[in-house]
Each structure stands twice: as structure tokens, then as C-alpha cells.
Amino acid sequence: MKIDKSIIKELSDYLDEFNLTEIEITEKDTKIKVSKNNVSSNNQPVTASVSPAIKNEIVNSESNINSGTEITSPIIGTAYHAPEPGAKKFVEVGKKIKKGDTIMIVEAMKTMNHVPSTADGIVKEICVEDGHPVEFGQTIIILE
Template sequence: MADKKPGIDKTLIRDLANILNDTDLTEIEIEQEDIRIRVSRTIATQYVQAPVAAPLPVAAAPVQAAVAAPAAEAAAAASKNAVTAPMVGTCYLAPSPGARAFVEVGGTVKEGQTILIIEAMKTMNQIPAPRSGKVVEILVQDGTPVEYGEAVMIIE
């Protein structure tokens, strides 16, 4: 019979951490005999500025072109203040059904404050505010799916 190796297998932990990095999982847990090892990480959120489409030129109506320019400027201003989804999943605006929303339009938030939750692969991921400011608009509804990089909120 072989004696059990004392301590924790650090190679196994490194292998599990590499699996997390390779698969973009947030946590992994294994159990062998009487040892259970769980490795988890927080997701580094990335905020990507959404590209803004330029208005198409309108030859017959110069008045419409003049109206489209302020709309494009508003879209550009909104996109630089937009908070985007750092992952694909289902967006929740409150911590539980029937609970008060994390933030409301007109309210102020501090950098790092949870503004919503995105459920991905049955894991609830709290999404922090990237900056302090006033919530101008919430672009998603509670329980709706979001895509990576989709604007979910505007904070000025």
C-alpha cells in the first residue's frame, strides 16, 4: 500500500486554475476521496465603447440631414457614458424577484457599487458601476437576455 501524500497537491490547484483561464469559467470544484478543492476567480469586467453608426447622407432632404446630426451627437455622447455587459447572460435589475432595484433612473451610483446582476451558466455575477455618477437611462428590462458589449445603462 502506498502512503497518502501529506498536504494539498499544488500541481492540481495550478491545473484547475489553468482550466479556469482556458475556459473562461468563474469557478471549478472537484472532490477526491476526502479532499474537496474549489478554485474561483472574479471576472475582470471590461467596458467597451459601442461603435456609433454614422448617419447615411440624404440627398433630397437637407432638413433631415440637419436633424440626423444632433441624433448622432446624442448617440455618441450616450455611447461614451454607456455601461456595457461584460458577458452574455440574463440581466436582473434587483437582487431577487420583488426586491427593490439596485439603481433607478435619476439616482446616483458610486464606482464599484453593484448596478445589476447577469446570470451566466447558473452563476449570478454582480456587475459594478465603472464610475461614479447619475443614472440617466436603464436600457434593459429585468429578466431579459444581454449580449457581450451591449449597452445596459447610461451613467453620466
């Protein structure tokens, strides 16, 4: 795994700019946490770490990526697995889907956006929980 040092530098700058002691960023399956010790001097050491549990997830997800097709979110918003609460989900693990089938809804600014499948396949993994936020380009489903 290769981590872009400029991201750590940028997060370190945010610590000073906003007078924070800790900041964390999660992108796909990578989680970077930067924190500084509360030392009374101006030369405050900054540390960066990647959680061991996340390292294992990164290794596992890299092997999943090689054996599946990722479908990513086209927009930032809140992901919903069904058209309304209590309704049947669009997809479930093991379900065969075709290109163009709605796999999820991403709500952004009170607009419900249907996300179509970009490929045919069988749903291997649903990577986002119902009602949770998603980022642009975040993997939401993996197909076999």
C-alpha cells in the same frame, strides 16, 4: 450611419446555407434585416433594410452617447435589476451611484454575476429590461 457591408454579405450567405427567407440581427441600437423574395429561379434577389424606427433610435442614442457614460455588460446572460424577484432594484433612473456599486446582475450558466459600475454618475437611462438577455459589450446603463 455607416453599415459594414460584410455583415450584410455574411447574413445573405446564411440565408442560402440554412435555406432561410429572412434573417435579422440586432446589436446595441442597430438592427439589420436581410430577406429574399421567394422566386422560383436560382437567382433569388436579396434585400437588406434598416428599420426607420431604428434609424431614429440610432440618431437619438448617438446624441445620448456623447452626453453620457455607457456601462456595458461584461458577459452574455440574463440581466436582473434586483437581487431577487420583488426586492428593491440596484439602480433607478436619477439615482446617484459610485464606481464599484452593483448596478445589475447578469446570470450566466446558473451563476449570478454582480455587474459593478465603472464610473461615478447619475443614472440617465437603463437600457435593458429586467429578465431580458444581454450580449457581451451591450450597453446596459448610461450615466450622466
